Amino acid sequence: MTLTAPKTTATHPLSRMTAEEIAAAKAVVADAGLLRATSKFVYVGLEEPHKRDVLGWTPGTPIERRLRVLLLDRATGHGRDLTVSVTAGAVVRDEEIDAVAEGQLPILDAEFEAIEPILAEDERWVSAMAKRGLDVADVRAVPLSAGSYFPEEFGHRTVRVLGFHQADEADLPWAHPVDGVVAYVDITRGVATAVHDHFDLPVPAERGEWDGPAHPATPRDLKPIEITQPEGPSFxxxxxxxxxxxxxxxxxxxxxxxxxxxxxxxxxxxxxxxxxxxxxxxxxxxxxxxxxxxxxxxxxxxxxxxxxxxxxxxxxxxxxxxxxxxxxxxxxxxxxxxxxxxxxxxxxxxxxxxxxxxxxxxxxxxxxxxxxxxxxxxxxxxxxxxxxxxxxxxxxxxxxxxxxxxxxxxxxxxxxxxxxxxxxxxxxxxxxxxxxxxxxxxxxxxxxxxxxxxxxxxxxxxxxxxxxxxxxxxxxxxxxxxxxxxxxxxxxxxxxxxxxxxxxxxxxxxxxxxxxxxxxxxxxxxxxxxxxxxxxxxxxxxxxxxxxxxxxxxxxxxxxxxxxxxxxxxxxxxxxxxxxxxxxxxxxxxxxxxxxxxxxxxxxxxxxxxxxxxxxxxxxxxxxxxxxxxxxxxxxx
The missing domain is CATH 2.70.98.20 (Copper amine oxidase, catalytic domain)
Structure with missing residues (x-):
């Protein structure tokens, strides 16, 4: 490919992507009409050239820079797999992902953050917590990847959720698992498809902070170690x-x-x-x-x-x-x-x-x-x-x-x-x-x-x-x-x-x-x-x-x-x-x-x-x- 107007500061085909390249890739995707108000960038990374092209490259030769972009429409759960040429300013590959056959895109932080509010409105989850004497506001809902088990979930973005009690801001929730209860959440629809209360076990009570009174630390008197290189590093x-x-x-x-x-x-x-x-x-x-x-x-x-x-x-x-x-x-x-x-x-x-x-x-x-x-x-x-x-x-x-x-x-x-x-x-x-x-x-x-x-x-x-x-x-x-x-x-x-x-x-x-x-x-x-x-x-x-x-x-x-x-x-x-x-x-x-x-x-x-x-x-x-x-x-x- 002949490159007439390089739009990159890369000095090598494997140079790490830059802020300018990320911004340019977003602009290219937007100009191609692929962004909606509900679109999220799941992944942006350097699409490395073929090894033969890297090994055959010589300094001064123009470099085409391509980024791989994975897009998720949160409103529909549909994913797209794109290759964006930052150099050419174009989307050069655009594929829709078949979520049933190929799997789902990775889970977003924004999707994790939505879980507690979803479950706080679910009567089954609230009831399961109340049954154990817990206020749902004090239960951290931990969303976890669902795996592939039930046909009715295929093609739907799903997480499974376990609860952990947190009595106050300093409390370590991992010390207090609310065992026996699991929620299945469709994160695109924003609803729990199931809440299973399988059995009722006591919530462990002992606090777990590493420096809390339940875990006193035996003093280990050690004098400082300093690592010095008076002439600087060798690298x-x-x-x-x-x-x-x-x-x-x-x-x-x-x-x-x-x-x-x-x-x-x-x-x-x-x-x-x-x-x-x-x-x-x-x-x-x-x-x-x-x-x-x-x-x-x-x-x-x-x-x-x-x-x-x-x-x-x-x-x-x-x-x-x-x-x-x-x-x-x-x-x-x-x-x-x-x-x-x-x-x-x-x-x-x-x-x-x-x-x-x-x-x-x-x-x-x-x-x-x-x-x-x-x-x-x-x-x-x-x-x-x-x-x-x-x-x-x-x-x-x-x-x-x-x-x-x-x-x-x-x-x-x-x-x-x-x-x-x-x-x-x-x-x-x-x-x-x-x-x-x-x-x-x-x-x-x-x-x-x-x-x-x-x-x-x-x-x-x-x-x-x-x-x-x-x-x-x-x-x-x-x-x-x-x-x-x-x-x-x-x-x-x-x-x-x-x-x-x-x-x-x-x-x-x-x-x-x-x-x-x-x-x-x-x-x-x-x-x-x-x-x-x-x-x-x-x-x-x-x-x-x-x-x-x-x-x-x-x-x-x-x-x-x-x-x-x-x-x-x-x-x-x-x-x-x-x-x-x-x-x-x-x-x-x-x-x-x-x-x-x-x-x-x-x-x-x-x-x-x-x-x-x-x-x-x-x-x-x-x-x-x-x-x-x-x-x-x-x-x-």
Missing amino acids: TVEDDVVRWAGWEFRVGFDAREGLVLNQLSIDGRSVVYRASIAEMVVPYADPSPVRFWQNYFDTGEYLFARYTNSLELGCDCLGEIHYFDALLADEDGNPRTIPNAICLHEEDYGVGWKHTDLFNQMAETRRSRRLVISFFTTIGNYDYGFYWYLYTDGTIQLESKATGIVFTSAFRGEEHPYATEIAPGLGAPFHQHLFSARLDMAVDGQRNTVHEVDAVRVPMGDGNPYGNAFTRRLTPLTRESEAARASDATVGRTWHVLNSARTNRLGQPVGYALHPQNAPVLLADDGSSIHQRANFSTKSLWVTAYDPAERYPAGDFVNQHPGSGGLPTFVEDDAPLEDADVVLWHTFGLTHFPRPEDWPVMPTDYTGFTLKPVGFFDRNPALGLPRSTSSHCASHE
Whole structure:
């Protein structure tokens, strides 16, 4: 496409969208006659060009900037999926969304905010609260994504609502679940279609504020720690491009995926073209008629990066910090800035390598260091941090941190074995946090093959007379039909992404290995609705051939989707994967059986994965680390 009148200040095809581009996109949509008084912008994000166009781009070449816009008409519930060329000033794609077949658009804040007034006028809800001695004005109505269960709801924007009592402004509602009652609300019509009062359980009475008298904190006397870098940080940031210790990448940010790392390379050699957390689901294990439907896709249903925290020095990050603001669109299509949304800093990481030799008097120690880029988001009761770490030995790590407040219920006793009692009469249902990392690999180029690598026992016999031998087995994943895999800790299973066209000095193909944490994948029954809707989470790894349209593992429109969207459809063409442009989709996460120690605020729990070089370098890439300059280290002399 020839561009004669660029209307963008973007300096790269993957430059983050600007306030001017958001405003221009809104104007284009309005000029096209697609906005009504009841229209809302659910999502506005950069529509990234095809990878070949990005890799073939040279500075100074005109850039066409396109934004994807999801519009909801609140009066009708109808959704539209648009592509807007900011450069050309035109809507270049306009598709109506079939809510029955494709699912609903994500849920708006404005829709959540409408729930309490709707239920306050519903006699059934008011009566259920009064039956328990509660004033409806003191009950927080918590709207939650409905899933896909009842045919009469298909095509209607629906949420399910649980109640939590709040006695005063300081009271923590999560401490007082009004269990037994659930409301189903059609948010387009603004009415409750049903209020079910299944059973009457006592509302837990103990208050839950972290600093309240019910939870006295034992003093922990700790003296301050100060992290200083007298000569400043070792990284540089220019136009969202970060360079540190041989690493280079471009920072991206999206309302749905949050932090994105683009074109990650080390020593000028590509490793990952694009890395993000493309989906997460939180399936609950309680089969109670009140809450069997609790399965939240915090990315696809709620666009979790909309709730990104503004980070604070000394609280969220320590040391010499560089902050990035995040720019999103609000529900009226106007630019919205989240200050200090992304934190970039360095951390000491202990001994990187060390040896004291008996023969040549070598006594050397080098300390490791890592670069940290992170953001935190709050989704209702939970807070999630996502931390990408880059190490001096070429390792890449993603760590997800889960904290906040566990979702609560009334505790029904040991005869209901799906929750833990965490305070008197207060339960916390069992659940999982399952994430999908989308890793668009580019190990020294775009032609990669994924091998499954298992440790293998060798039977005692010829060639192994003493039975001590073991080896490894590399199995190439040659087609998409073969590449939906499960982790297996009993054989130390990893997956190597190898480039056979590039070799190290020993003639071995260069590669990077994905090391999983070997936690359970989705535990719900194969016949369940959540199994169909979160099919990505039933496998530890999927490998697909690159397709720019395949961005989300559970599909584009997850809210109330009937199931089998995303990865099951991506692999239907059974594309070849040998020496191909491959994308890894890795499921990782936590299976959470809550403890009393998780209340009233949960200590941070951790999950993630690691990418380690395997033959990518000719030798230890951390040999060049400088000696410590600390006056306490004898080797500095």
